[in-house]
Amino acid sequence: MALTINSTGNAFLEIDGVILNTVVALINGAKSSLRDADVKDLVDVKLKKLKQILEEPSLYRSEPADVLGKLAGLARVPVASGKIHSAEAKAACAEKGVHLLESDGIGYRCTLHKTLPPALPPRSEVVIPVPQQKRGQ
Numbered sequence: 001m002a003l004t005i006n007s008t009g010n011a012f013l014e015i016d017g018v019i020l021n022t023v024v025a026l027i028n029g030a031k032s033s034l035r036d037a038d039v040k041d042l043v044d045v046k047l048k049k050l051k052q053i054l055e056e057p058s059l060y061r062s063e064p065a066d067v068l069g070k071l072a073g074l075a076r077v078p079v080a081s082g083k084i085h086s087a088e089a090k091a092a093c094a095e096k097g098v099h100l101l102e103s104d105g106i107g108y109r110c111t112l113h114k115t116l117p118p119a120l121p122p123r124s125e126v127v128i129p130v131p132q133q134k135r136g137q
Contacts, residue, residue: 004063005053012060013049017081018067025074028101034082039092042078050076 003015017028027050029042050071053060057068080093081101093100 003067005050005068006061006063007059013046013053015046015050018071020067020070020074023075025071025076026079027076028079028081029098031080031082033084033086034080034089035086036088036092039080039089039096039098042080043096043098047076047078 003013003018004011005013015027016030017026019026019028027042027047029038029046031038053068054072057072060068062068078096078098079101080089080098083103085093085100085102090100092098
C-alpha cells in the first residue's frame with residue numbers, strides 16, 4: 001500500500017509502498033530508474049521522518065488511517081525497487097543497507113543485505129517467480 005502522513009493538513013511524508021506483517025514493515029522506494037540519490041532519500045529522509053513520526057504519532061494523520069498504529073514496534077526494513085538500477089544506485093543500496101528488488105522480465109530478484117532483522121531468513125538472495133498467465137487471461 002502507498003502511505004501518506006500529514007501534519008497540519010500538509011503531506012509530511014509519502015512512501016511508495018509499505019508491506020506489513022507481524023514482525024517487519026518493508027518500506028519501499030519505487031522508481032522506474034533508480035538513482036543513488038533515490039536510495040539516499042529513502043534512508044536519510046524518509047526513514048528518519050518515519051522514525052520521528054512514530055515517536056509522536058498523535059501529531060500526525062496517515063492515509064490509510066490505521067497504519068501508524070500498525071507500524072509501531074515493527075522493524076523497518078528499507079527496500080528499493082524498479083526496472084533499471086545504475087551501478088551507483090546498487091552501490092548506495094549496499095552501503096546504506098537497502099534491499100534491492102529487481103525484475104528480469106520473468107520474475108523478481110531481491111538482494112538482501114546483512115542488516116536484516118533476525119526474523120527474516122539469512123539468505124543473500126530471494127527469487128520471487130511471476131506466475132505465467134495462460135493465453136486469453
